Amino acid sequence: MTLVDIRGLDVGYVRHRTIQPAVSGLDLTVAQGEVVAIVGESGSGKTTTASALIGLLPANGRITAGSAKVDGVETAGARERTLRGLRGSVVGLIPQDPMVGLNPTQRVGAQIAEAVRLRGIAGPAAAAEALSFLEQAGVSEPDLRAQQYPHELSGGLRQRVLIAIALAGRPKLIIADEPTSALDVTVQKRILDHLGGLVRDQGISLLIITHDLAVAAERADRVVVMRHGRKVEEGDPQALLNTPRQPYTRQLVAASPRLEPRFRTATPQTPAPILTLTEVSKTFAVNDRRRGRRGFNALDKVSVEVPRGQTHALVGESGCGKTTTLRIALGLETATSGSVVLDGTGISGLSWNRLRPLRRKAQLVHQDPFATLDPKFTVRQSVTEPLVSFRVGDRRTREARARELLDQVALPASYLDRLPRELSGGQRQRVAIARALALEPELIMLDEPVSALDVLVQEQILTLLAELQQALGLSYLFVSHDLSVVARISHTVSVLSEGRVVEQGPVAEVFTQPQSPYTKELINAIPGRSLDAA
Amino acid sequence: MTRYVLGRIAQAVIVLWAAYTLTFAILFLLPSDPMELQLAAAGVQPDSLSAEQVAAIKHQFGLDQSIWAQYWHHLSGVVRGDFGTSLTQQVPVSDLLSQRIGQTLLLSVSAAVVSLVAGSALAYLATFARWNPLRVLLTRLPALGASFPQFFVALFAIQFFSFQLGWFPATGTQGFASLIMPVLTISVLTSSVLAQVLIKSFDETLSQAYITTARAKGLSRSAVHLRHALRNAALPALTILGVIVGLTVTSSIVTETVFTRDGVGKLAQEAVLAQDVPVVLAVVTVAATIFVLVNLVVDLLYPLLDPRISHTRGRPSGRPVAVVEGATL
Numbered sequence: 001m002t003l004v005d006i007r008g009l010d011v012g013y014v015r016h017r018t019i020q021p022a023v024s025g026l027d028l029t030v031a032q033g034e035v036v037a038i039v040g041e042s043g044s045g046k047t048t049t050a051s052a053l054i055g056l057l058p059a060n061g062r063i064t065a066g067s068a069k070v071d072g073v074e075t076a077g078a079r080e081r082t083l084r085g086l087r088g089s090v091v092g093l094i095p096q097d098p099m100v101g102l103n104p105t106q107r108v109g110a111q112i113a114e115a116v117r118l119r120g121i122a123g124p125a126a127a128a129e130a131l132s133f134l135e136q137a138g139v140s141e142p143d144l145r146a147q148q149y150p151h152e153l154s155g156g157l158r159q160r161v162l163i164a165i166a167l168a169g170r171p172k173l174i175i176a177d178e179p180t181s182a183l184d185v186t187v188q189k190r191i192l193d194h195l196g197g198l199v200r201d202q203g204i205s206l207l208i209i210t211h212d213l214a215v216a217a218e219r220a221d222r223v224v225v226m227r228h229g230r231k232v233e234e235g236d237p238q239a240l241l242n243t244p245r246q247p248y249t250r251q252l253v254a255a256s257p258r259l260e261p262r263f264r265t266a267t268p269q270t271p272a273p274i275l276t277l278t279e280v281s282k283t284f285a286v287n288d289r290r291r292g293r294r295g296f297n298a299l300d301k302v303s304v305e306v307p308r309g310q311t312h313a314l315v316g317e318s319g320c321g322k323t324t325t326l327r328i329a330l331g332l333e334t335a336t337s338g339s340v341v342l343d344g345t346g347i348s349g350l351s352w353n354r355l356r357p358l359r360r361k362a363q364l365v366h367q368d369p370f371a372t373l374d375p376k377f378t379v380r381q382s383v384t385e386p387l388v389s390f391r392v393g394d395r396r397t398r399e400a401r402a403r404e405l406l407d408q409v410a411l412p413a414s415y416l417d418r419l420p421r422e423l424s425g426g427q428r429q430r431v432a433i434a435r436a437l438a439l440e441p442e443l444i445m446l447d448e449p450v451s452a453l454d455v456l457v458q459e460q461i462l463t464l465l466a467e468l469q470q471a472l473g474l475s476y477l478f479v480s481h482d483l484s485v486v487a488r489i490s491h492t493v494s495v496l497s498e499g500r501v502v503e504q505g506p507v508a509e510v511f512t513q514p515q516s517p518y519t520k521e522l523i524n525a526i527p528g529r530s531l532d533a534a
Numbered sequence: 535m536t537r538y539v540l541g542r543i544a545q546a547v548i549v550l551w552a553a554y555t556l557t558f559a560i561l562f563l564l565p566s567d568p569m570e571l572q573l574a575a576a577g578v579q580p581d582s583l584s585a586e587q588v589a590a591i592k593h594q595f596g597l598d599q600s601i602w603a604q605y606w607h608h609l610s611g612v613v614r615g616d617f618g619t620s621l622t623q624q625v626p627v628s629d630l631l632s633q634r635i636g637q638t639l640l641l642s643v644s645a646a647v648v649s650l651v652a653g654s655a656l657a658y659l660a661t662f663a664r665w666n667p668l669r670v671l672l673t674r675l676p677a678l679g680a681s682f683p684q685f686f687v688a689l690f691a692i693q694f695f696s697f698q699l700g701w702f703p704a705t706g707t708q709g710f711a712s713l714i715m716p717v718l719t720i721s722v723l724t725s726s727v728l729a730q731v732l733i734k735s736f737d738e739t740l741s742q743a744y745i746t747t748a749r750a751k752g753l754s755r756s757a758v759h760l761r762h763a764l765r766n767a768a769l770p771a772l773t774i775l776g777v778i779v780g781l782t783v784t785s786s787i788v789t790e791t792v793f794t795r796d797g798v799g800k801l802a803q804e805a806v807l808a809q810d811v812p813v814v815l816a817v818v819t820v821a822a823t824i825f826v827l828v829n830l831v832v833d834l835l836y837p838l839l840d841p842r843i844s845h846t847r848g849r850p851s852g853r854p855v856a857v858v859e860g861a862t863l
Contacts, residue, residue, distance in 0.1 A: 056749060080755075088752030095750070100743040105765050105840060114761070115751040149841040169752060342630065 001422050003173055003205050004030035004053065008066035009076070011048050011057065011229075016181075019064060023229045026066070027470040030173065030205050035196070037208040037216030037237075038224045041454035042425075045229035047096075047207045050175045052076075053207075054091045055083030088118055092166030094176040094195075096185070100160035102150035107144025108161045109134070115168035122353070123371070130168065137164040138194045147377055155189040162457055173205040182213070184481065186319035189525040192219060213256045214528025217241050255459045259526060261487045261507045262466075270492070273305040274475045275329060276442050280304075280338030282499075298324045299332060299497045301338070304477075305492075306443065311469065311476040313486040313507070315522070318494035322479045325496070326445055329477060331355045331365060343442065360390060363436035367448035369428035373420040379406070379431050380416040386438040405434040408471075409464060426457035430464065437468070445477045446492060449529055450485060462489050487511055495519050539834060546830045553822035554612065554815075558605055561811045569738040609813070617816035618654065622808045627816045630801060636798035637707055637821070641789070642824075644713060645720035649778055652721060652727030659728070661736040673733055681728030684785055688719045688792040705794040716793050720785045724778045731774045732767065739767040769840055776832040780825040 006028040012019035030036045038046040051057045052068055055075055065078040069089045075083060084429075095101040103111060112130035121129060127146075134142035135158040147521070150158055158320040159179065166174050176195065180188035196219055199206045210216050216223045217237035225232040225240070233246045246251045282299040299321045306312040314322040327333040329340060331347050340347050343361055350358075362385075366372040373382055383396045383405050393401065400524060403413045409430040420428055429449060436444050445467070450458040468474055480486050486493060486507065493510050495503040495518065502516045514520045583591075591600045599607070611618060617627035631754060653676075660672035696704035706712045739745065740763055748762045786799030794800070798817055805813035837843045 015676075054745060084752055084754065087750055091750075093747070093750035095743055095747055097743060101747050103748065103762050105742045105769075107760070111747075114748075114753065118752050122663070151842045165747065165751060171590060341829060 001032045002209070003032050003071055004028065005069040006049070006053075007066050007068075009049070009052065009063065010065035012064050013051050013058070014060040014062060018064060021064075022061075023052070026226075026229075026231055028224060028231070030207055031199075032172070033203045033205055034222065035199065035206040035208065035220045036222050037210060037220035037225065037382075038226055039210055039213050039216045039257040040226035041211060041456065043228070044226040045370070046226050047177055047380060048229075049226075049522060050207065050209050053173075053224075054087055054093055054175060055080075056087075056093070072310055080482050083376075084493050088115055088169030088171065090172055092169055092171035094159075094162050094166050094174060094179045095176045096181070097161055097183055100156050100341045100438075101162050102158055104150055107149055108153070112146070112161065112164050112168050115165050118169065130164070130172075133164040133168045134161065134196065136167060137161070138191075141166070154181050156191060159183060159187075159191055160194075163191075163198075166196060167198070171204065174199060175207045175209065178211065179208070180215075185483075185525040185527075186317065186521055190430045212448055212527055213241075214526075215454070218527055225252065225380065229316075251456060255455045256528065258528070259484050259487050259511055259523065261462055261511055262489065263491050263506070263508060271308045272308065274308040274343055275304075275306040275341075275477065276341045276529055277302060277325065277329060277370050278339045280328055280335045280340065280342070281335045282321075283331065297499050299328070299335070301503055302494075302496070302499070304403055304494050305499070306328075306474050306475050306477050307491065309473050310471070310491040311478050312490050313478040313480060313490035313493040314496055315483060315486050315493060317481060319498075320496040321499040322481075322496050323447065324499075326447055326477065326479050330445060331358070333511055360439045360444040361441055362440065363432075363441040363446060364445045364447065365429075365432050365436050365449050369425055369432055370420075370452070375420050377420070378416065379411075379418050379420075379423075382420075382431055383416075383434050383438055386435060391437060392439070401438065405437055408468065409434045424457075425453050426460060429453065429461055433454070433461075433464070433468070436474075440472075441474075443475045443477065445479070447469070447479045448481065449478075451480070451482065458485065465489060483511065483522060495522070538837065542830055546826045546856045550819075550822055550826050553739055553826075554609070554819050555605075555608045557679040557815055557822075558608070558820045562601060562604075563780070564809065564811070565668050590713075599628075607776055612816075612819060617819075618812040620805075620813050621810045623810075623811075630813065631798065631816060631820065634796055634798045634801050637795060638783070638786050638790070641716055641720070641786055641795070641797060644717045645724065645785070647781045648721040649724035649728055649782070650775070653725035654732060656725065656729040657732030657736060660733050662792055671753060675732065676726040679722050680730065682720055682722060684723060684788045687722050688715070688789060691715045691719060707795045707797075712795070714791075716789045716859075719789050719792075720782050723785065724781050727781070728771065728774055735767040735770045736763065739763045742766070743838070758791055765780055765839065767837075768863040772832055772835060772839065776825075776829040779828040783824050808861060810839070838850065 006026055009023055009026040009028075010021060011023040012021045014020075016128070026045075026049060026330065028036075028038075028049070029350060038049065040046045045293055048061065051061065053070055053075065055078065057063075059272055062385065064236050066076065068075045073082065073086060073090075075086065077502065087398065102108060104217065109127065109130050112133055113126045116126040116129045116133070118210060131142045131146055132146060139157060139160050141143050145157065145161075146152065150161070153161065162428060174195075179195070180191055182442070183191065192215070195206070198204070208216060213223075213225075217240065220237055221236065223233045223237050223240050223247070227248055231248045233240065233244065240249065241253055244253050249455070279301045280299055281301055284296045284298055302325055304312065304314070304323065314325055316322050328335050329342075331350065331384075333341070336347055338348070342358055346360060347358060377385070380399075380402050383402045387393060387398050398401070401417060406415060408414055411427065415423070415431075417429070420431070423431065433444075449465075452460050453461060462485065468478065476489070478486065478490055489509050492505065493507050494501050495510065495516070497518045503510055503514065503519045511523065514523055550563070589598065597604075608618065615628060617631070619625065620627050620630060623630065629752060643802065656672060663669040663672060671811070692704045692715070702715050703712050704715075745758060745762055748758045753761075760812050786797055787802050789795070790797040790799035791803045798820065801813065802817040804810075805817065
């Protein structure tokens, strides 16, 4: 039986009195009990499709043509009352980001019970049923958790609460919109495994919306690839991965992260380090309501070396201390004990003024290219700002340097007068890299530099970084949670867990023959591993 | 939690002390001679007194002491509820205050209640009106209301409602009818400010992901608004509520002067004109106390409304510092 039947669907957004199409001529079906995945980059129309199905298009969203039937009910042009009848009871939604998907001022139990009550169950029975859904979603101690507020739960637990809410309406279809992109890989794997089991047992259909081809291929019966609002290709995951018919799908498959170290053999002799962290520890004072004042060991005797002209990566899940390590290496944070030596100079305990000249040697590129560029600065201003602040050159030489820098990051000189909002995510990250290069540093610290970007753009930025390293002899300290990205750029790697280095060495060794159980778990959690093995 | 409450109370006391001291310093720097004022009030020419007599009078009022001694003397009096004697009226300042404060509190509380009701209603309608032109109109209205100077609103109200329509008395403190126009005058400003903040807050709240979650459950529009949007949207507005209650107090200066009401506001205006330093100091201290108390209540309400706050040690984001609010005086 067909549960979702979309034919020739056009959806657009009204902007300045014109309709800009977001989805055009889409055909899509989901059968009862089937798991379908829609894969695409940002702006491909995948989320718009899902919103249309559940009648939650933004106020300026319009279905302009075609039909989208859910469980026999037409949603195109439907009244709010009809759509409300579908929401919850026929279609459940697991939203994108669990950190913001729950009402912060209501206990999570109440938020689930609310969905139960819509089925006509009242009073204590609703609360009891809410607990059983929490349990189904894989939350241990459900009666304790139900009494807590969202901010008291971890990201993984919040995502499970959202799953419980989606289940509570007893829907026939669950739409999971990038359900785990905001979570660590090991948590992501556990939650997706659990969700897959639930829908299979209860005969619920699942529509997964994702940017990650590997996640889609691993878990769906059928994969639909979308781009620019159109369907590019559709088919069985194995067939799609092994014999993609469309050039775009081929590109996606090629760019899809795999754990293939770029440097298969360790360099015969590792060059002398430009940055050395020796037994660095960092303790934060924490006020815990239950346990009182105590110290929290963010870092515990971490030793890291970045070889000159090479890339050293720090990998680990959120809270493992990789960002703290980076901040200490930059001198933004002082270590509780241990030493940091940058290019022969110890920086621990240096005052701001003594540290400032050293900042020319080491620069930082942040994760979010949308937040790190001043929205009021043109590209020229952003790129030359470090030169101005260190009083390097005059107006004319700075202009020449700005052009040279843009050329290095493969942006045309005509972009000098653009503002950040006129650039795409990848272009912004190029500008951020150009700004970091302005003072000719020897070491660049990269904090998740490609995590906010689409797969194909990720690939381009990583290639650019590798080229820059070759041309300018740069050293990188590369922080990432994504092992496949690390594999593509790094020579050596440190795996961090709970503030400790659990494994360290050349990427080629660590990723192919992991020694510690934690590294093994991380590697096994990478989406698509089961497909590679098959 | 106890720490949070104690911390907030300590903060309130410090702010109050700082406001008092600042006012004392400013008034002390004024180029006026308190003794001349007193003598003028008593009908005595300063020139007719001998140097010994002047010194005796100065000694009697403590004016021959150093500024620190005067400051300490006055502050310890204030703590005991003694604000000294009015320079122009020769009666204890606390008597003047207690006669007048009832009128002003009545005016302020009425205006605060009206602002709260009118501002919330306007914001709710502006956010949830389904007919677009109406929504645009209601959204722009508060900006207009906040732009009118209060004396202008007051004069307009007197001209229109008193002189032309004859509905309400133009001046006086007698009866309920005399209260309506002053309350209206104050509320135009304060309800507009509240509505502006609430409208923005509602807009932001409704674009949050948890609202999508709530809608996806299949909840009705009103359930989404009441159970999920309202409480979260009210949090930023709570801050402004503290400012608004304070504004109704300070607005009484203009309003009571225009409508000739015998309240603390008018007392303040007269005292400033006559350079009656003890009275001005007392009025400022009372106004600052009201500001501080209201903001203390708001601060203590926060953890009850937002479960996230009792767990953070720092000042909740979005709360402006009370000293800045006091500066609108």
